[in-house]
Amino acid sequence: MTGNTESAYRELLGKYKDAMVLSTAQGVLHWDMETMMPPKAVEQRSEQLALMSRLHHKLSTDPQIQTFLTSIQTSPQIQSMGEVEKRNLYLIGKSYREQAALPEKLVGELAMQEAITVNAWKRAKAKKDFALYKADLKKLFELSKQSAEILMKVKETKTPYEALIDNFEPKMSAEAISRTFDELLGGLKPLIAKIEACQTKPSPQVTTQPVPIESQRVIAQLITQTLGYDTASTMACGRVDETEHPFTSGCYDDVRITTHYHLNNYTSSIFSVLHETGHAIYEHNISPEWKYQPVGAPCSYGIHESQSRFYENIVGRSREFWMGFLPQVKVAAPVLAGVGLDEFVRAVNRVERSKIRIEADEVTYSIHIIIRFELERDLFEGKIGIDELPSVWNQKYAGYLGVEVKDDAEGVMQDTHWASGLYGYFPSYALGNIYDGQIVAAINKALPDWRSQLSRGNLQNINAWLKDNIHSRGDLHNPEELIKRATGTALNAKAFIAYLNEKYGGLYGF
């Protein structure tokens, strides 16, 4: 690139950087709100966040962006641009068109109705009464549908629902998700039957023994250190704090995680730290030369989730990991001295049909997601209405998981997503598992020795594989393409089913 085209490209990147830097600042304010902020400051914080959202919207819908884009796209130099430059232009154009297409009035109404509906949801969930928030949920759903119909045209998706999926899993078709989820369900059903047929069920006892919070804090730091996420040294890029619901916040050289410590449930914080550390490592490993560029961002929510679940489940629930790590945990928490390796590994790999998604195990988790995906899809196709949500929810839980939902608090109201206007988000959770199946198959080939390395506490090669093939590549490709390049296989659930069968066959002895 030379002359005007190059300067237009630089201007575009500069504008993108401003918007991105501002959103990282918003991220720090969100993190502070959840972890450090004095309680009385809530109103002040909402003023700050509202202003910053307005400023962010202004930066990212600046009409100059279209002017620069057009000037580059009509220049003959576009042909000679590299892969990164082209992807940057594509991503800037996509985001600009989408944001500019949504009328400011609708965006404002959505934000307002989201806040109202989340509040109504909290009250309704506490009273176990779906009727208390049904009307607000309907309003929010109608507004989301309006927004999805506008986005469908800009994103050129087949359906409005697919346009929402695209917000989380770019260019993933609802049809591909349906097909893969059906394949997954087909594999999970017989596996669950086999597990349930086993006589010897793992005992959860070893995970319920009280462990002092101070020891749990030391274990959390041990985990981040072992996985290679620096939260302690003088060059640390992260930190671990406490919140009711664990989360990861930030990017590049400032990525922070949170966890919760329960005296009588120490494995809860262990697995949440493993999970959030996976998210954190991904954000930290994105190529530094792409900092503040569109390509210098995570690929998708599903890919993000594949990384958190890789460290939580594939690594963190493996026998090999605990061979090396359990002795260290015992030093930090001498109260666990009597815990046996096999007993522990079996306990943290219990499989149970359950009603609550966030408490579900590695095997049944995806079924919770498939139920939500089917409901969302049918809602947006008009096959079911908001009124019917609770009854259809309960039917599906009875049919797919064989559990009886007693009330809507443990049923359709358990998650905040729909009340927060997050439609099209759920599929990404299960896609994360599916991607992991493909990733673990690829690692089996590339590093046949990886499990024995892991058992010696050596994660170096696994980390390097994930960094090279997933993390560092940022948003250079859409998720399907990224996974295909990384694993050599197209999106499919077979590998994940095979991984589960091998692992649980070993654990349950079938």
Next chain:
Amino acid sequence: MTGNTESAYRELLGKYKDAMVLSTAQGVLHWDMETMMPPKAVEQRSEQLALMSRLHHKLSTDPQIQTFLTSIQTSPQIQSMGEVEKRNLYLIGKSYREQAALPEKLVGELAMQEAITVNAWKRAKAKKDFALYKADLKKLFELSKQSAEILMKVKETKTPYEALIDNFEPKMSAEAISRTFDELLGGLKPLIAKIEACQTKPSPQVTTQPVPIESQRVIAQLITQTLGYDTASTMACGRVDETEHPFTSGCYDDVRITTHYHLNNYTSSIFSVLHETGHAIYEHNISPEWKYQPVGAPCSYGIHESQSRFYENIVGRSREFWMGFLPQVKVAAPVLAGVGLDEFVRAVNRVERSKIRIEADEVTYSIHIIIRFELERDLFEGKIGIDELPSVWNQKYAGYLGVEVKDDAEGVMQDTHWASGLYGYFPSYALGNIYDGQIVAAINKALPDWRSQLSRGNLQNINAWLKDNIHSRGDLHNPEELIKRATGTALNAKAFIAYLNEKYGGLYGF
């Protein structure tokens, strides 16, 4: 107000609010940088702060501000406006004219040269070699002078230096400061002589005994609670964290302080928490109905300092305060069980001629400031040059304080202010003391019983007096006017000298 004038006024307040809310968000990022941020995130944070500064400058120099101001000022309705509305318009106009008058190029050069000079100062101070940063200091001083010359015209001050003072102490003349400082010096000299003539010197021993950091943390929370700054409850508006240099950050319902804990110097954190709590209470007590308006801000740096020093010195170094508080401290730190009240009060009120400003006592502190004021004034009048600073500094320390400065690290390079471009700031510190003298005289009249209330641990009436007469009034008046209204007396150092004579006469027995 009605119609166009009212809507112009509302628009103006809206624009002011945006800029102020953004600066409170910047404040949170600064606080996070000093307290929580992972070390590797420095570069990212500077990107965020630089962007937010640019956005803030854009908001506060929006040409629409002048349009609205003109439309209001030319409307006949200006006559019927209330005191608050008129002050808001005055402050918006003042700030807009000042910011708009400074060329963007100069502002950029100043920011750049400040960063360079602070770095050079750090290196030079470490090597105790003024010559290492003299050239950068000269550049910064010249740029500051340029900026002062521009501001002098807008602010209509007599000299460029007075324009800089106005940044910290609005409408305070250099002449008034000179006169009051001379008066102060005239009172301090004989007082110091009397103190030094005393045979029995207080022993510092009681303040050097090791106190566990955990106990010091409990004491810090006890102090904030006792003074009425809520850092612990579910309605807390503040918190206490640790940094090398204590500071206060934030406003209204989110005001945070920091302190440092030294095992062998527990009174250091006690007095820094008392000091910062004074700043915090001031910010928190500004009238909530003026939130995000120009009047809803602190009055001046000197008034701010008067409040921190009131709680640190007038209250916090009084015998009466420790009558109620020392027993509580002993519960938190049983290691101090043997400390006697008189011994403690005498130890924390030691008077010593010293070389380091921030370690100076209540009596000699102002002399350190007077030396800096005279040097700044003479620098801007061209009576001395940057080259002569070290030698003139040392002469003044010998003359005014009778101490011999051994090197420039403990001399002219001890403070960061001049290296950071903060000229005109120092006078505010001593003005804080002088205001406190007038305030304590007024409280003596209004609440003749206040010291005996204090000895019973009751700060309610003192707090209420400060809130009503100083804090809640925000920036409704310039500092001289505020102090006159609060105390009934014009700016003068007599009251502060009288307060010191009475207190130290009692302590030293003269």
